[in-house]
Amino acid sequence: MSDEEKNERQSVYENEPEENEPEQTDFELDETGGANQIRDKIKKLKEKLIKCGGEKQEYLTGWQRAQADFINYRKRQEEQMGEWLKMAEVGLVTELLLVLDTLDAVKNNLHSMLNVQVEEVDSIRKQLMDILSKRGLEEIKAVGEKFSPEFHEAIEQVEAGEEEGVITEEAQKGYLLNGRVIRTSKVKVAK
Template sequence: MGAENPETAKPNAEGATYEDNAAEAANEAAEASEAQQAVEAELEKFKQLAEENATRTLRAQADFDNFRRRTLKEKEEFAKYASQKLIEQLLPVVDNFERALATSKETKDYDALAKGVEMIFRQLDGVLSNEGLQRMEAVGTPFNPEFHQAIMQVESEEHEEGIVVEEVQKGYMLKEKVLRPAMVKVSS
């Protein structure tokens, strides 16, 4: 070993030399450096995790936006063509009306025209019934403002008060919903 520096070889108050203190400080610095590297490595790991989560969030948001746009488009498309089925069922009725009008112009047989129009009416009524349209029966029933629109009160000896005595315009229901209330005269 070489010559020692007399100042570094002197023990301090605890009995350690300056060389011991320097070595201990170097060890502490190395441990602090390792701890800092471990913290930095963990910090980097969490940064990557945060970036991955941000990317996932952006993808999920983009997927949701695409889903919302697609759903809105489908909804608009459905609303645009919702009546297609009904119109397809009504086209034969229109065809029959055209045939009846053309035939009546040629033959002038109004009895045959009336019979044809009656048949077409039954065909139209069948199409509408298949779609859930029902006529309301109003005459003889108690007045109900949910189903009836009173346009007049009339004196009636054969009906008690509040009973529909005459139907001026038919009322219709579409499945369970009132489509048009019946216009009625009610006994007073």
């Protein structure tokens, strides 16, 4: 490398600002307008700083909103998963209700037979109801209650010594699962 190239490189490095040195301004001062140029430059820098501060706040607000939206989304997903799990139980419990219905029918017909067999059926039914009640199943009250279309399905209106609209007989039990009706009671209602 020639001396001329070395001098040229050295002069390039000498003109670069140090990392800790403040950046030089791009304007020259003259005696008359120097103060005005400085004021204009300061004004422009303040405007730029205010603009940057606004952008920073806008980005921060957007990020916070996105974070809150994500947290809310995650909560909704967890709640929905819980609902899906409860609804999955509905299918199982609905199928088991057929077993309960059969046991109830056998029990009602066995009253004319041996009492020992009735007690066995009662024991099996009680065990099954205990299992299902732990999963949130409960019977809908019917006989003697006021008819409610939310919980009862009228299959017949009968003349009875009861007040009008009172359930006199239950043909098929209704059930709630976790507070929701999964099957209405089929009932006879007083006219």
